[in-house]
Amino acid sequence: MVAGLALGGLGLLGGALAARHPRGWLAATLTGQGALGLTALAVLGGGGSWADPGAGAWSSPCGHLRLDVLSAFFLLLVAGVGGAATVYAREYWSEREHPVSAVAGRVWWNLFLAAMGLVLLAAHGIVLLVGWELFALSGYFLITLNRTPRAVRSAGWLYLAASHAGTLCLFGFFAALAARTGSWALGPLHDRPELAPLFWLALLGFGLKAGLFPLHVWLPSAHANAPSHVSAMLSGVALKMGIYGLVRFSGWLPTPPAAGWVVAGLGGVSAVLGVAFALGQHDLKRLLAYHSVENIGIILMGLGFGLLAAAHGPAGWGPLALAGGLLHVWNHGLFKALLFLGAGSVLHATGTREMSRLGGLWTRMPWTTALFALGAAAISGLPPLNGFVSEWLVYLGLFDAAAARGPAAALAIPTAILLAITGALALACFVKVCGVVFLGAARTPAAERAHECGPAMRGAMLALAAACVAIGLGAAGLWPVLARVVAAWNPAWPPGETPASLKALTAAHVVVALAAVAAAAGLARKLRRAGVRRAVTWDCGYAAPSPRMQYTAASFAGILTEWFAWILHPHRHEEKPEGVLPRRARWSVHTPETVLEEVIEPVGRGFLWAAAQVRKLQHGRVQAYVLYLLLGVAALAVLALWSWTG
Amino acid sequence: MSEIGLMLLRMAVWLGLAPLLPGLINKVKAAVAGRRGPPVLQLYYDLARLWRKGVVLSTLASPGFVFGPAVAWLAVVAAAALLPLGPLGAVAGFRGDVVLMIYLLALARFATAWSAMETGSAFEGMGAAREVSFAVLAEAAVIAGVLALCVQSGRLTLADMLGESAGPGAALLGAGLFVVLLAENCRVPFDDPNTHLELTMVHEVMVLDHSGPLLAAVLHGAAVKLLFFAVLLVQAVLPMGHWPAGTALAALAGGVLLVTVGVGLVEALLARVAFRRVPLLLTSAWVLCVFALLVAWKGGGR
Numbered sequence: 001m002v003a004g005l006a007l008g009g010l011g012l013l014g015g016a017l018a019a020r021h022p023r024g025w026l027a028a029t030l031t032g033q034g035a036l037g038l039t040a041l042a043v044l045g046g047g048g049s050w051a052d053p054g055a056g057a058w059s060s061p062c063g064h065l066r067l068d069v070l071s072a073f074f075l076l077l078v079a080g081v082g083g084a085a086t087v088y089a090r091e092y093w094s095e096r097e098h099p100v101s102a103v104a105g106r107v108w109w110n111l112f113l114a115a116m117g118l119v120l121l122a123a124h125g126i127v128l129l130v131g132w133e134l135f136a137l138s139g140y141f142l143i144t145l146n147r148t149p150r151a152v153r154s155a156g157w158l159y160l161a162a163s164h165a166g167t168l169c170l171f172g173f174f175a176a177l178a179a180r181t182g183s184w185a186l187g188p189l190h191d192r193p194e195l196a197p198l199f200w201l202a203l204l205g206f207g208l209k210a211g212l213f214p215l216h217v218w219l220p221s222a223h224a225n226a227p228s229h230v231s232a233m234l235s236g237v238a239l240k241m242g243i244y245g246l247v248r249f250s251g252w253l254p255t256p257p258a259a260g261w262v263v264a265g266l267g268g269v270s271a272v273l274g275v276a277f278a279l280g281q282h283d284l285k286r287l288l289a290y291h292s293v294e295n296i297g298i299i300l301m302g303l304g305f306g307l308l309a310a311a312h313g314p315a316g317w318g319p320l321a322l323a324g325g326l327l328h329v330w331n332h333g334l335f336k337a338l339l340f341l342g343a344g345s346v347l348h349a350t351g352t353r354e355m356s357r358l359g360g361l362w363t364r365m366p367w368t369t370a371l372f373a374l375g376a377a378a379i380s381g382l383p384p385l386n387g388f389v390s391e392w393l394v395y396l397g398l399f400d401a402a403a404a405r406g407p408a409a410a411l412a413i414p415t416a417i418l419l420a421i422t423g424a425l426a427l428a429c430f431v432k433v434c435g436v437v438f439l440g441a442a443r444t445p446a447a448e449r450a451h452e453c454g455p456a457m458r459g460a461m462l463a464l465a466a467a468c469v470a471i472g473l474g475a476a477g478l479w480p481v482l483a484r485v486v487a488a489w490n491p492a493w494p495p496g497e498t499p500a501s502l503k504a505l506t507a508a509h510v511v512v513a514l515a516a517v518a519a520a521a522g523l524a525r526k527l528r529r530a531g532v533r534r535a536v537t538w539d540c541g542y543a544a545p546s547p548r549m550q551y552t553a554a555s556f557a558g559i560l561t562e563w564f565a566w567i568l569h570p571h572r573h574e575e576k577p578e579g580v581l582p583r584r585a586r587w588s589v590h591t592p593e594t595v596l597e598e599v600i601e602p603v604g605r606g607f608l609w610a611a612a613q614v615r616k617l618q619h620g621r622v623q624a625y626v627l628y629l630l631l632g633v634a635a636l637a638v639l640a641l642w643s644w645t646g
Numbered sequence: 647m648s649e650i651g652l653m654l655l656r657m658a659v660w661l662g663l664a665p666l667l668p669g670l671i672n673k674v675k676a677a678v679a680g681r682r683g684p685p686v687l688q689l690y691y692d693l694a695r696l697w698r699k700g701v702v703l704s705t706l707a708s709p710g711f712v713f714g715p716a717v718a719w720l721a722v723v724a725a726a727a728l729l730p731l732g733p734l735g736a737v738a739g740f741r742g743d744v745v746l747m748i749y750l751l752a753l754a755r756f757a758t759a760w761s762a763m764e765t766g767s768a769f770e771g772m773g774a775a776r777e778v779s780f781a782v783l784a785e786a787a788v789i790a791g792v793l794a795l796c797v798q799s800g801r802l803t804l805a806d807m808l809g810e811s812a813g814p815g816a817a818l819l820g821a822g823l824f825v826v827l828l829a830e831n832c833r834v835p836f837d838d839p840n841t842h843l844e845l846t847m848v849h850e851v852m853v854l855d856h857s858g859p860l861l862a863a864v865l866h867g868a869a870v871k872l873l874f875f876a877v878l879l880v881q882a883v884l885p886m887g888h889w890p891a892g893t894a895l896a897a898l899a900g901g902v903l904l905v906t907v908g909v910g911l912v913e914a915l916l917a918r919v920a921f922r923r924v925p926l927l928l929t930s931a932w933v934l935c936v937f938a939l940l941v942a943w944k945g946g947g948r
Contacts (some may be wrong), residue, residue, distance in 0.1 A: 001793050022774065031800075045775045119828075122680065142789065171843045220732060291908060293726070304728065304828060327876070359766070360706065360766070362708045362710070363708070366708075369708075372758075374708070377753075380750060380752070380756060381749065381752075382752060382753045382756055383746060383749050383750060383753060388746075388749055391744065391745075391749075392742060392745050392749075395742065395745045396741065396742045397747070399742070399745075399793070399796050399802050400802065402793055402796060402797055403796050403797055403799075403800045403801070403802065405797065405943065409797075409943070410795075411826075413793055413797075413939065413943075415791055416789060416793055417786055417789055417793070419789075420748075420785050420789035421782055421785070421786050422787050423749070423752065424752065424781050424782040424785040424786070425754065425782055427752055427756055427778060427781075428775075428778035428779060428781075428782065429764065431756060431759040431774060431778050432775075434760060434763065435759070435760070435762075435764075435771065435774065436761025436763075437762075439706075439710075439763045439764045439766065440706055440763065440764070440765070440766025441706050441766045455925070499741070500740065500741075500743050501740040501741035501743075501802075504738060504740035504743075505740065507738075507744060508724075508728075508743075508746060508870075511724075512720070512721070512724050512750070515720050515724070516716070516717050516720050516721075517718040519717065519719065519720040520712060520713045520716040520717060523712055523715065523716040523859060523860070523863060524709075524712045524716075526697075526859050527701050527858075527859060527860070528856055530699065530700045530701055531700040531701070532700070532701050532702075532703055533701070533703070534702070534703055534704070534705050535701045535703075535704065535705065536704065536705055537704040537705070537706060537765040537766055537855055538704075538765075538767060538769070538854045538855055540769065541766065547766070549768050550766045550767070550771065551763075551767075551768050551770075551771025551772060551774075551775065555771070555775070556771060556774070557775070558775070559775060559776065559779040559925075560779050560782065563925065573720065599697060645765060
């Protein structure tokens with residue numbers, strides 16, 4: 001174990017030192033991540049936990065590391081998705097295309113991965129905070145690798161500000177924890193109910209990083225403007241560090257009774273509003289970023305019901321919902337990284353993220369199209385892929401909670417309905433993305449000139465897609481791992497047998513997958529025999545069809561964005577055709593960052609205004625300062641007299 | 647009867663009898679209008695004819711265009727296989743099979759809409775957009791209805807939930823599911839299967855560029871989906887689990903026939919509603935299902 005972790009750390013460090021030599025960097029970084037992944041796998045498989053020798057005494061000043069099942073669960077995600085993204089980055093952010101930032105990008109990349117590993121291994125408040133800050137800072141430098149465009153700089157700034165607001169909460173959290181327990185060491189503290197209110201600080205700090213709904217303001221612009229391999233890592237893995245913090249400290253510390261209700265409620269809100277905002281986007285990567293908010297919502301639903309079950313006595317549905325939420329951590333990491341890497345290939349090939357400038361990419365980019373489509377089906381929660389397995393587990397927990405008719409049923413019923421709505425909305429959104437970006441005809445010359453990505457980028461996507469399919473078709477095999485993580489979270493829920501229903505679902509998935517392939521092959525064979533003619537798409541007899549007449553992203557989502565206009569507040573610009581011979585007309589719609597532009601920015605402006613008012617007091621005139629002194633002394637005198645007489 | 651024989655019988659019912667329903671609906675419509683109408687078996691003839699025909703594909707269509715109808719057909723049939731046919735039972739039953747069933751229908755929707763987007767046609771894009779948008783409300787209503795059954799029976803397996811039926815809220819649930827049936831199968835008042843005006847259609851417009859065997863797969867899948875919703879509706883309303891097998895089977899057949907005639911009557915007597923009213927109608931279906939859920943929850947069944 002120690003050797004594996006040391007090799008992992010050395011590999012990442014060596015990679016950073018060898019950043020000038022892409023091959024050496026790739027080899028060292030992949031070795032490091034392989035070592036970390038294997039270590040995590042060993043812990044997950046063996047179920048044991050490893051703590052460093054110094055950790056027995058919780059009071060040693062620094063260097064407390066610990067790897068248990070829960071950390072290993074997240075560490076495997078870092079190593080797995082990180083490995084695929086590393087291979088992708090080698091080709092995507094190469095010296096040839098980014099001579100200025102390629103080397104720096106590799107250094108920050110390794111630091112980013114190592115910092116996440118440190119966060120996961122830390123069992124000491126200060127170590128965790130140091131790791132957290134390194135992780136946040138290296139993330140900032142990765143987002144702003146190409147800082148020429150203004151949008152990238154402002155996105156980076158917003159990320160930094162939000163990250164530090166979160167870090168501030170975590171400083172408060174760990175300091176309060178250390179003050180009350182008398183040590184910075186972290187570990188299970190179930191017998192200290194007075195620590196429960198600290199959960200709210202943790203929710204704020206980790207929630208900012210996870211990007212749950214009202215705290216997601218930094219997320220869309222950072223994900224959209226970062227280089228695509230960084231977006232994949234941010235969305236697939238970095239957000240999960242926030243989830244890790246929430247799961248970790250809700251398991252170690254006592255939680256307030258309302259925690260489960262709040263977390264599950266926030267989950268429902270994040271899920272539906274995340275996907276609603278995604279529907280309104282026309283920037284491919286910004287759209288994917290909002291889907292992260294949605295999926296974090298689904299994860300929080302699982303965690304929330306786990307908390308509710310833990311608080312309301314023994315309930316069979318708690319472990320199911322929590323296992324579903326945890327599996328969704330992996331699943332979202334895999335398919336979202338796949339989708340962001342696919343979006344990166346599109347951006348690389350066409351130079352635009354604007355969906356309405358793309359179209360018909362499948363002819364030039366068949367691999368990217370097929371892999372993106374697989375990721376789209378997985379994120380829409382369609383069987384027989386991995387997204388459905390985790391959503392199914394969450395559903396099972398919710399249905400069981402509803403059928404038990406306990407106090408949690410009142411929340412389980414609306415949450416289940418929200419989850420269904422989320423699923424259907426996500427499906428609508430991904431039909432839109434696939435249809436507008438990859439299918440139909442090219443809308444612009446840029447889309448016509450697109451080219452398939454190189455072997456490394458393709459290989460990275462292929463590996464992630466294979467993992468999505470493998471989890472979908474082998475779900476039952478993962479149950480022991482999930483059960484062990486759940487047991488690590490709450491020792492009152494010992495790992496049991498794999499549920500028969502999960503085995504049956506896995507079997508059904510295999511049958512559906514095989515039958516679908518057979519049906520498609522059969523139909524294709526039939527078509528070949530029947531003879532295929534090609535003709536233009538039915539155009540209702542119109543004489544001059546053009547690619548610009550295809551349905552656009554905004555029109556596809558029009559019905560749904562209209563339903564959510566109460567929160568999306570879409571900006572519509574309209575120039576109607578006027579006069580007998582109208583010369584021009586235009587219509588466009590844009591969905592703003594409602595929470596950022598209508599809540600955070602006005603508050604920030606108000607704060608700046610108040611600060612400017614206070615600033616007026618300080619202007620450098622000595623006479624006025626003497627007056628302030630006199631007034632102050634007079635006020636003190638009055639106060640003293642007052643208390644003396646009174 | 648042996649398990650294999652039962653399996654074949656179930657599949658024969660789903661695949662063989664499904665195309666009967668659209669024929670019956672057309673007969674009812676014709677009778678109300680005082681016409682003789684097409685033969686009840688018309689869809690069988692159409693399917694046989696389409697299966698033998700050649701195919702015209704859009705120049706823009708990728709190989710995925712063939713995947714669409716195949717996967718959609720398979721997903722609908724798989725969902726139907728999970729739904730018990732009264733005493734005949736289902737192919738498989740496990741806790742949570744109901745969620746898989748609902749998501750298989752979603753898979754069918756994804757595949758159909760994907761194929762529609764393949765052609766780059768604005769009409770088909772319009773149809774796909776409507777289909778996936780209205781499905782959001784329909785899916786919410788179905789989940790609410792399923793939750794009502796689940797809360798009523800305290801079970802998570804379709805066979806147990808449907809055997810118990812929705813109890814006192816059955817009428818509400820039946821009404822809600824009937825509206826969902828009309829919407830999901832694109833019948834009047836949501837869509838008019840007879841219209842041929844591209845701008846106003848939902849499902850039909852998505853398959854404008856499908857021909858020959860592809861269209862046959864689409865039409866057969868649509869028929870299976872109609873039968874699926876009719877069977878679901880009847881079992882959600884009638885507590886067949888407590889009845890002898892023969893009675894239950896007769897009740898199921900009679901119920902499905904009644905639903906079919908009902909669809910025909912609605913189609914004959916109502917006009918299509920304007921598109922902006924569709925969400926309102928579907929929201930009412932959802933509210934009906936939620937009321938059924940509340941009745942089941944507060945009524946304290948079991």
